[in-house]
Amino acid sequence: MRVWLAVFRDALAEAWDRRAFQVLSAFALLFTLACFSIAFHVRTAADVLEERARELDQLTLRMGSSTSSSHGGGSFELSAASAVRAGDGLPPELEGGHWIEVRFLAPADLDTMVQSWQRHEQQRAARRLFVDEEEQDPEPLPPVGAPERRSFLEQRFRAFGYDHVHVAEQGERDGGPVYRVAVRSARDEEVEGGHAVSLLFGLWEFPTGEFSAAEMMVMFQTGLANTFAGFIGLLVALLVSAGFLPSLLQKGTLDLMLARPIGRSRLLLYKYSGGIGFVFLFGLLLFGGTWLAFAVRTDFASLGYLACILTLVFGFAVLYAVAVPVAVLTRSGTLSALAAVGVWGAGSAVATTRQVLDMTVGEGPSGLRQVLDAVYTVLPKVSDLGDLNAWMVSRGLLSEQAWELRFSHQVPEVDWVFSLGTTALFALGMLGLGVWQFRRRDY
Amino acid sequence: MDAILAAGLRKRYGRGARAVEALRGVSLQVRPGEIYGLLGRNGAGKTTLIKILLDIVRADAGEGRILDQPSGRPQARRPVGYLPEDHRFPEYQTGESALRLHGAMAGVASATLRRRVPELLELVGLTAAAGRKVRGYSKGMKQRLGLAQALVGDPRILFLDEPTDGVDPVGRAEIRALLERLKQQDRTIFLNSHLLSEVERVCDRVGILEGGLLVREGTLDALTRAGNVFRIETAPPPTPELLEQLRALVVAVEAFPGGVEVSVEREPDVDRVVDLLRARGVGIRGLAGKRLSLEEVFLQTLEAGA
Ligand SMILES: Nc1ncnc2c1ncn2[C@@H]1O[C@H](COP(=O)(O)OP(=O)(O)OP(=O)(O)O)[C@@H](O)[C@H]1O
Ligand SMILES: [Mg+2]
Numbered sequence: 174m175r176v177w178l179a180v181f182r183d184a185l186a187e188a189w190d191r192r193a194f195q196v197l198s199a200f201a202l203l204f205t206l207a208c209f210s211i212a213f214h215v216r217t218a219a220d221v222l223e224e225r226a227r228e229l230d231q232l233t234l235r236m237g238s239s240t241s242s243s244h245g246g247g248s249f250e251l252s253a254a255s256a257v258r259a260g261d262g263l264p265p266e267l268e269g270g271h272w273i274e275v276r277f278l279a280p281a282d283l284d285t286m287v288q289s290w291q292r293h294e295q296q297r298a299a300r301r302l303f304v305d306e307e308e309q310d311p312e313p314l315p316p317v318g319a320p321e322r323r324s325f326l327e328q329r330f331r332a333f334g335y336d337h338v339h340v341a342e343q344g345e346r347d348g349g350p351v352y353r354v355a356v357r358s359a360r361d362e363e364v365e366g367g368h369a370v371s372l373l374f375g376l377w378e379f380p381t382g383e384f385s386a387a388e389m390m391v392m393f394q395t396g397l398a399n400t401f402a403g404f405i406g407l408l409v410a411l412l413v414s415a416g417f418l419p420s421l422l423q424k425g426t427l428d429l430m431l432a433r434p435i436g437r438s439r440l441l442l443y444k445y446s447g448g449i450g451f452v453f454l455f456g457l458l459l460f461g462g463t464w465l466a467f468a469v470r471t472d473f474a475s476l477g478y479l480a481c482i483l484t485l486v487f488g489f490a491v492l493y494a495v496a497v498p499v500a501v502l503t504r505s506g507t508l509s510a511l512a513a514v515g516v517w518g519a520g521s522a523v524a525t526t527r528q529v530l531d532m533t534v535g536e537g538p539s540g541l542r543q544v545l546d547a548v549y550t551v552l553p554k555v556s557d558l559g560d561l562n563a564w565m566v567s568r569g570l571l572s573e574q575a576w577e578l579r580f581s582h583q584v585p586e587v588d589w590v591f592s593l594g595t596t597a598l599f600a601l602g603m604l605g606l607g608v609w610q611f612r613r614r615d616y
Numbered sequence: 617m618d619a620i621l622a623a624g625l626r627k628r629y630g631r632g633a634r635a636v637e638a639l640r641g642v643s644l645q646v647r648p649g650e651i652y653g654l655l656g657r658n659g660a661g662k663t664t665l666i667k668i669l670l671d672i673v674r675a676d677a678g679e680g681r682i683l684d685q686p687s688g689r690p691q692a693r694r695p696v697g698y699l700p701e702d703h704r705f706p707e708y709q710t711g712e713s714a715l716r717l718h719g720a721m722a723g724v725a726s727a728t729l730r731r732r733v734p735e736l737l738e739l740v741g742l743t744a745a746a747g748r749k750v751r752g753y754s755k756g757m758k759q760r761l762g763l764a765q766a767l768v769g770d771p772r773i774l775f776l777d778e779p780t781d782g783v784d785p786v787g788r789a790e791i792r793a794l795l796e797r798l799k800q801q802d803r804t805i806f807l808n809s810h811l812l813s814e815v816e817r818v819c820d821r822v823g824i825l826e827g828g829l830l831v832r833e834g835t836l837d838a839l840t841r842a843g844n845v846f847r848i849e850t851a852p853p854p855t856p857e858l859l860e861q862l863r864a865l866v867v868a869v870e871a872f873p874g875g876v877e878v879s880v881e882r883e884p885d886v887d888r889v890v891d892l893l894r895a896r897g898v899g900i901r902g903l904a905g906k907r908l909s910l911e912e913v914f915l916q917t918l919e920a921g922a
């Protein structure tokens with residue numbers, strides 16, 4: 174342990190000397206400050222309800238990073254929203270909520286919307302962003318009756334983030350069916366457009382639109398975890414620490430270290446883990462700082478975001494393991510960094526290709542697919558870690574209902590045991606290769 | 617138990633036509649408390665021998681032991697301090713941080729280290745530069761730091777590969793004094809050096825490596841003794857007639873101002889020379905077996921091998 178700490182301290186001194194420590198700390202500080210400038214303000218509930226109800230015909234399908242919007246067809250008009258009062262004859266759980274009246278211009282308008290919604294739901298269940306022309310209407314939709322119409326309205330308003338929705342048929346007016354929809358949310362932060370978000374200490378303020386405050390937070394946090402920490406941060410950390418190993422392996426430096434009473438495997442692994450410790454520290458600064466800023470300013474404080482430190486460290490550990498044998502064989506920091514980044518890029522490219530095939534042509538040509546699958550199995554799946562981050566952050570911030578209703582389909586289904594397992598195996602293989610080479614050489 | 621043992625060490629670098637046979641079966645022993653100097657021309661295999669003993673290079677055959685531990689084990693290096701030739705401290709380290717790192721790696725307790733690091737810096741004259749990055753050190757300063765690094769674990773056994781390389785004359789004298797002090801503390805020192813005058817002053821035993829073989833080995837005394845040649849200082853100097861008479865007794869006689877140098881067949885013959893001189897009323901002021909310098913021994917050995 175003491176030896177490890179000494180090596181770790183040495184790694185930090187090296188990172189400091191290369192200005193890497195300062196740059197990454199400044200980076201973390203900057204983001205902490207940026208996050209500290211974010212705040213949410215609750216909007217008037219009646220405004221929110223009116224605004225949401227106008228979006229009744231907008232069907233948005235979000236799948237991972239892709240979004241497709243479609244128009245549900247049908248025309249309707251709305252009353253102004255009113256607060257629910259004791260005499261309104263609504264169930265008690267709606268007390269404190271609001272209601273609004275929706276009049277469809279013709280019965281057909283409503284039925285078109287119901288069917289668009291049903292198709293949308295099918296598509297969502299199949300986790301397909303685009304529908305093949307030939308595959309259109311894979312199974313015929315059931316005929317639309319009164320229960321489907323009620324259910325459509327109820328589900329649609331629930332999808333806006335209201336916990337309690339009460340739909341009452343009000344007969345027909347001017348040839349169009351009229352419904353009164355009463356809603357109430359137990360958690361304001363999960364109502365679409367329920368807040369205005371303020372950035373840069375109020376310099377810029379806008380309603381959260383089709384997102385709830387909690388979802389907005391999910392986006393901020395996954396953005397930070399995946400783009401800033403998981404991409405830029407990881408890249409910088411790799412470029413910096415790829416030089417740590419060659420600096421140990423330099424002729425003249427290694428002699429000094431090898432003469433110490435420590436085995437070669439341990440020496441190499443200590444040096445490797447020194448780099449990991451450095452990135453853990455960076456993760457702690459970045460995620461800890463921004464987490465604290467969010468907690469102080471927005472009340473959103475979930476552990477899911479903090480857990481992203483672990484995926485960052487894991488991703489780094491895997492790619493840094495690639496640098497180990499390359500460094501042992503070539504003593505070159507540049508080549509080590511290139512190899513690590515190259516494997517990362519190759520893994521991501523293969524994974525993306527498979528995803529695109531899945532979403533478009535399904536399985537694709539079988540020969541190509543088999544090669545692709547084999548390569549995919551071997552290579553580390555660092556890009557899956559982004560999905561893991563999204564999963565942890567959204568599970569941490571959203572309630573069960575909101576997660577199921579609005580988010581579960583956005584995070585791709587991943588076989589985590591397979592993904593993380595094969596990734597870890599790859600890393601272990603690389604480390605093993607590095608250690609084996611390091612042990613058998615003369616210096 | 618030997619402090620250092622090498623038995624039949626062989627090492628070939630590379631393969632095929634470009635292979636270099638660095639060691640071709642080298643055996644030697646160093647006793648605890650001894651200072652052993654290994655001499656040899658460039659490329660003779662001196663550094664290779666040390667590196668094999670420290671498991672930095674793997675031998676093809678033979679074995680090395682340190683205090684009876686096989687040198688393949690990390691444990692064997694616990695009592696060892698090593699100053700490699702051409703060593704390089706990473707540039708971001710300072711004198712102090714390098715010593716702290718190596719101290720911890722050598723297993724020195726933190727409390728001890730806090731005391732020892734400034735002491736060592738003082739010892740090698742780097743106190744003023746302790747907090748400066750190694751990239752700003754001169755060659756001699758780096759060498760001094762290397763020496764401190766070798767000492768940081770309070771080692772029983774020291775391997776020093778050209779310790780005075782790049783060090784100024786004052787520093788060299790200091791290092792020599794340090795080696796003598798270390799010897800008094802009963803430490804074993806294995807020294808590779810090209811500075812024969814230095815080796816001559818501090819080493820107990822010397823080995824000469826040539827072409828990967830240990831061609832000569834012995835105590836300094838045994839190596840430098842020049843057969844049965846004696847220098848006799850007299851007062852007054854012997855007259856030419858007396859020299860003629862001496863010639864009859866011995867193999868060769870040569871006068872020098874203040875005495876004669878005689879070569880005898882057997883050691884007791886010198887007594888007869890002394891008897892004759894005394895009988896002729898010549899006073900004896902000094903008598904010593906003539907010594908070769910280590911340089912002469914070294915050059916003679918290499919010539920004999922060629
Ligand atoms: N890593 C290596 N790879 C290939 N050949 C090597 C290696 N190290 C040493 N040699 C060769 O082995 C021989 C012995 O080298 P070594 O460094 O042991 O000599 P030395 O006696 O220490 O020389 P010097 O006095 O110059 O330090 C030389 O011919 C050298 O070229
Ligand atoms: Mg050498």
